[in-house]
Amino acid sequence: MVFLSAKRLLYRCLPASLFCLLLLSCQESGKKKKFWGKEEETKEEIAIPASFTADSVRKLGHQLDSVFKHFHKRRGFNGTVLVTKYDQVVYKGAFGMADFYKKDSLTVETAFQLASVSKQFTAMAIMMLKEDGELRYEDSVQQYFPEFPYHGITIRQLLTHQSGLSNYTYFSDKLWPDRNKNLTNQDVINLMVAHQPRPYYKPNVRFDYSNTGYSLLASIVEKVSKKSFATFLRERIFEPLEMKNTFTYSPDVATLTGKIATGHTRFRQKRTSDYLDTVLGDKGIYSNVEDLYKWDQALYTQKLVSKETLKEAFTGGILNKKKKQEEDYGFGWRLKPLENGDTAVYHGGLWHGFSTYLLRNPKEHSALIILSNLPNGSFSYLQEIRKFLYPPHPDSVAQNQKLAARTRR
Template identity: 70%
Template sequence: MFNNILTDREERQQVEVPASFTAASAQKLGHQVDSIFTYLHKRRGFNGTVLYTKYDQVIYKGAYGYADFYRKDSLTTQTAFQLASVSKQFTAMAIMMLKEQGELDYDDTVQQYIPSFPYKGVTIRHLLTHRSGLPNYTYFSDELWPDRKKSITNDDVLNLMAEHKPRVFYKPDTHFNYSNTGYFLLASIVEKVSEMSFAAFMHQHIFEPLQMTNTFMFHDLESQTGKVATGHTRARQKRTSDYQDTVLGDKGMFSTVEDLYKWDQALYTQKLVRRETLEEAFRGSRPEEKKDEDYGFGWRIKAVDSGDTVVYHAGLWHGYTTYLLRNPKDHSALIILSNLPNGSLQHLKEVRSFLYPAQPVTIANNEKKQGKAAGAKM
């Protein structure tokens, strides 16, 4: 259908490294990050893997706790976790790749690709930005799917929507409302356009070109030979598979912190899409209610204490919690994967404040601000 990595897209987006960022300072920062997550592990019960980068360098990577609490099987940074909603940025990338190749347009309606879809006026862009107004399939399928012991697929959910027409929340493009439905629909559109399964598309056009060798979809789980973390309840009991696990696009990817670092680094190149195509994924889409953060294509957008604008996404699904944050200003990334949703990641605000601290206000800056204020009054 189209080429993968193009040789003329290999040039990296560069970042200026300040003189203050030395091997010694990087090592000190790595020790500090280790101390933070060691504390979260020992005192707050964090169980998972971490990788932190700055200026494109891996500053720290580590693993804390078990892949399986029953087996006492230690985690490593090559252990794969269910990514939950961190999967959404990959689904958005698949759509961007197809758009760049002229196979679809963001303002095309869903009905152009899925004629049985019962709601008019919903576009691909609405799905990408959570502005479709559609109800969340994770709720309405609980009511409409007859046998929860039988796995449900993307096509099954499409059939439920066509038959039962679950009530929409609002008209398209009037509000932001986070919904998994939009991203399972995007995966279904990828399948219709590419004429291949969503899993096969992701492997062929993203995972393999980026050498993400420990990244795969839920359907590949049984064939995996590498270590995969078991999802647990808060009480450290094993979570069993759920009938909704087989719906892809909004979730369903497994990966490691090391493979996600490859993904992060690829986004500073044009290996997958051109830079101008990717930039649109990091633009906001909520003009009526931006508040503290905005949403692009599979990415949340917000300012941190330092004043930098970062893009990130978190995930929570059946025994897994995940988090991936990128700061384009200093090419840093914080990647956290956990298989114990016990609330330990509620302390991420403090972690972000340490990594991206507010700039101290100096006397000179205060005098400058006061001078501007006095000039404005005059």
């Protein structure tokens, strides 16, 4: 049986009179709707192949369940997973403990620190302010912080990691006087103004991954919006998208009740927070796989920004790239060729006991979301998972059968 969309199933089940009323309503709703003062068009449509049936969905779900059970049992994977194809969730699961000391089990509702997967939300905040006419990508950092000592750095260069700035997580270890006092984004700027740590490169020379750059972007969001970064994200992204289990880090996070994972060392010892956790923009967002699915789906609409603005976020901007097949970087997203020839946008993260990964294949509206609170090297299987989901030859199932068979040993 060919898998039908929810809309098509609904139409089949409606009486003729109700169908006519619904059709008139849809014609009216075909006009653009308002979302946070912006115009929202209907969700981007995609052709679903006849081979994507209810049976194929069930089969893929069973295969993925076997694969991740194998990774949990044999490779120590501890975390949650959600996989989609053609906008439909085909698999989600939870494996292991949210807290090994308390013996709390993980669920798909458990929130994890996203680490550098947070960067895509920072980039979105900047893009939203750009669409609001509040800033330009070519603005210099000095336009927002006149005392900033490094000249020639633009917002675009911060977004694409081409500022050349040194890493605040390193120079703060030397320059921050009291490790018991939390570091803030403004403190990072103050340290740079007072001590002027030497940059790694001149701006706009080469790609050099920069947490400092994304902490500065969060500060620019605060300066322009006149709101805290956490408040801006909550009001403009999390609440409109009904991401009810997504929030930013604060010193009170340890006292929150609810399903929140604890970060661990590779030896399952609890990882405690430190003075760097309170810097936001480069990290610091907590979320779960179900909320990240909502985020993924929103990126096929214009609820947050226009298609034109979002397209630039997924366009590579690395200078002096030597090979066409090399990875690239947009605004908070890495760009990677997949084994089947499609181009994925993705990001990974690693911070204080958490490992995270979010990959999207816009061509087929699919996603792979993996969150872990035990960075024990178990993410080394990601290449195998990508080949499983996106085999080099789509008409051949040999790769899938090989991996699935291995899990039964």
